[in-house]
Amino acid sequence: MSSPAISIPHDAGHADGHDDHHGHVHLQYQPGLPLSRGKLIMWLFLSTEIMFFAALLGSYIVLRFGAAIWPKPHHVHLSEPIGAFNTFVLICSSVTVVLALEAAKSNKTGLAKIWMVATFVLGGLFLGVKAYEYQAKFSHGIYPVAPHSRIYERPDLYYGSAVRARLGESAIIERLKEIDEMPAESLSAEQRAARTSLQQIRTMLGDPNQQAFEMAVVADQIAPLPAEGAGGHGGGHAHGINDAFPELQLPIVIPGGNMWASTYFLLTGFHAVHVVVGLIVFAVLLGYTLGPKNAGMIENAGLYWHFVDLVWIFLFPLLYLF
Amino acid sequence: MSDHAAPHDSAGHEEHSHGGLGKYIAVFAALCFLTTMSFFTYSEAWPWRDQPQVGWAFMMAVSCTKAMLVVLFFMHVWWEANWKYVLTIPAAMMALFLVIMLIPDIGMRNRMVSQERALHMARPADLLLLEEAGTAGPAAEAH
Numbered sequence: 340m341s342s343p344a345i346s347i348p349h350d351a352g353h354a355d356g357h358d359d360h361h362g363h364v365h366l367q368y369q370p371g372l373p374l375s376r377g378k379l380i381m382w383l384f385l386s387t388e389i390m391f392f393a394a395l396l397g398s399y400i401v402l403r404f405g406a407a408i409w410p411k412p413h414h415v416h417l418s419e420p421i422g423a424f425n426t427f428v429l430i431c432s433s434v435t436v437v438l439a440l441e442a443a444k445s446n447k448t449g450l451a452k453i454w455m456v457a458t459f460v461l462g463g464l465f466l467g468v469k470a471y472e473y474q475a476k477f478s479h480g481i482y483p484v485a486p487h488s489r490i491y492e493r494p495d496l497y498y499g500s501a502v503r504a505r506l507g508e509s510a511i512i513e514r515l516k517e518i519d520e521m522p523a524e525s526l527s528a529e530q531r532a533a534r535t536s537l538q539q540i541r542t543m544l545g546d547p548n549q550q551a552f553e554m555a556v557v558a559d560q561i562a563p564l565p566a567e568g569a570g571g572h573g574g575g576h577a578h579g580i581n582d583a584f585p586e587l588q589l590p591i592v593i594p595g596g597n598m599w600a601s602t603y604f605l606l607t608g609f610h611a612v613h614v615v616v617g618l619i620v621f622a623v624l625l626g627y628t629l630g631p632k633n634a635g636m637i638e639n640a641g642l643y644w645h646f647v648d649l650v651w652i653f654l655f656p657l658l659y660l661f
Numbered sequence: 662m663s664d665h666a667a668p669h670d671s672a673g674h675e676e677h678s679h680g681g682l683g684k685y686i687a688v689f690a691a692l693c694f695l696t697t698m699s700f701f702t703y704s705e706a707w708p709w710r711d712q713p714q715v716g717w718a719f720m721m722a723v724s725c726t727k728a729m730l731v732v733l734f735f736m737h738v739w740w741e742a743n744w745k746y747v748l749t750i751p752a753a754m755m756a757l758f759l760v761i762m763l764i765p766d767i768g769m770r771n772r773m774v775s776q777e778r779a780l781h782m783a784r785p786a787d788l789l790l791l792e793e794a795g796t797a798g799p800a801a802e803a804h
Contacts, residue, residue: 374741385748386748389749393753393759393760394759397760398767401764402767405768407783408783408787430693431689433731434685493783493787494791497781552790556794559794564791594783594784594787595783641735645731645732648731649731655724656720659703660716661720
């Protein structure tokens, strides 16, 4: 690798006067690939990342289209406008990192630093929005794994017994007593309705001749599936017992919801980890003078960041709009 | 070797000053426009609301276009030498194979299922049941 001569020492030819003979041997250093080693390593890394995210996204697509049923985005409280906003944030951050690189190349170090700070802030904003979205899922009992996840696939008797088991916990029994004894004027209209349906579902669950449809009614009283176009988060969607009395944390039914939660949190989680790594890199870069000398570093960090943007470009429609 | 490689390369890179701010702004505008286009499938005005496949195909086309724009211009691949094909094409093929290999076992896992599994997995009928309960809900409350 190191054997090709960088230049032929001319004094070797001078010794016996064969200057012209050696003169036409122009040996020049040629790197294996016409790019710096840092950039080569970054591209090699990115090609492994292509396969990593392709495997994740591919598994998601195959799981999703092979599933008997898959929840609609509004069933799992996904908000399309928030997803679109986050897409916009990442696109902006890709632009700012490119502008930082251009500024650094033309030796405008101050400007480069401003763009770099803007990139960092936009990346942080993306993570903040993501955290808000995760919180919205958690508050509805949507978690990827069992101890916290309250998702049941079907409104069947297993679901009914899970609700009954939850209502039978001593802390919940205490809380139900308090709710029953609350004066009506201290409750909101929504809470009064939820209190009535709580009493209703307790009698339904106690009935030994329960039928599947009654379990669907129980599930609907606890956490109704929001209608399409209801707008996902917060105020827009239909309210159930879990919304009126969040502390009860009753089991919910989302057909296909468990597989959805696993894939959603895995995909967005790995993407968020990549965003965090990018932010760390940018924070380190901010400690340097962002001039032409360090343009290579900015370029490599930028390549990584654009790739993170690229992944989100596919994640957004696949998760929010499909 | 390293002493010579770095200046040579960075100098070569500086020479062809590709891009310019105008080009980046144009790409940014195109990306924003395309994001709005894929968001458009979610709006009421989208004409194929009853055929989701049309929207999916449209959104994938939009996403691929956006990805191309980011890779070609923001990642400067447009101006790179032929090594770009060495890295990207095999990786893309591997990515495709990874997905295809999953189809028989994972994609088609619900073609034939055991009775045990059929008992516990959600089906479209369950969604209908829940929607029915949703519409019957207020009536049930009145009783």
